[in-house]
Amino acid sequence: MYLGEYPLSFAACLNQPETFRLLLAFKANPNAQDTNGNSVLHMCVIHENMQMFKLALECGASLRTFNKQSLSPLTLAAKLAKKEMFDEILELEGDSVWAYGDASSTAYPLAKIDTINETNGEMNEASALSLVVYGQTVEHLELLDGLLDTLLEAKWESFAKRK
Numbered sequence: 708m709y710l711g712e713y714p715l716s717f718a719a720c721l722n723q724p725e726t727f728r729l730l731l732a733f734k735a736n737p738n739a740q741d742t743n744g745n746s747v748l749h750m751c752v753i754h755e756n757m758q759m760f761k762l763a764l765e766c767g768a769s770l771r772t773f774n775k776q777s778l779s780p781l782t783l784a785a786k787l788a789k790k791e792m793f794d795e796i797l798e799l800e801g802d803s804v805w806a807y808g809d810a811s812s813t814a815y816p817l818a819k820i821d822t823i824n825e826t827n828g829e830m831n832e833a834s835a836l837s838l839v840v841y842g843q844t845v846e847h848l849e850l851l852d853g854l855l856d857t858l859l860e861a862k863w864e865s866f867a868k869r870k
Contacts, residue, residue: 709753712741716750719759727762737768744774752783752792760792761799770800777833781819785835788846793835797854815854 710720715735718726731737740746745753748768751760760780764770773779778786781800784793797815804812817825822840824831831837836858839850851859 711745711747711750713739713747715739716741716745716747719747719756719763720750720754722756722759724759724762727759728766731766737763737766738772740772740774744776746772746774746780748772748780749774749778749783752780752789752796753787755789755792757792757795760795764799770796779819781816782833782835782838785838785847785850786842788839788842788844788850790846790849793850794853820854821858 710717713735715727715730715737718724718730737747746768747763748760748770749772751757751763770780774783776786781793781796784796797820800819801813801815804814806812820835822831822834822837823829832841835850836855839847839855840859842848842850
């Protein structure tokens, strides 16, 4: 069982918030990466522990940490087909632009989601959409609900439907 290589990750994997806070009080780094490049947030995704994930975020852990497979916590959730974690992290990464009653507009980090690499225009195989579409399990298809479905529909309408 992989629980990370740092006591902070170990506490998060075992759902020990008191131990987690104690380690932080003794200057544990919430963004430390093990030999696989996984941070405490990556470990929370692997073990599907949203409570500890949110605690780690509150304590300074960064959603912009990438492991050695170039996966952020969001894209790791997509690769592992962890739907609840994926949906929650996507909402946490979303930035509310405006809200009026029940209507709202939210901006999402397309660099991690879309299949096109924004720097060179090539295929981004580590994107959430790519990991879901080319996923090996039925659980990957369940991730297509919501934002990814909307993104695929927009891509179809804009680029593929004409051909």
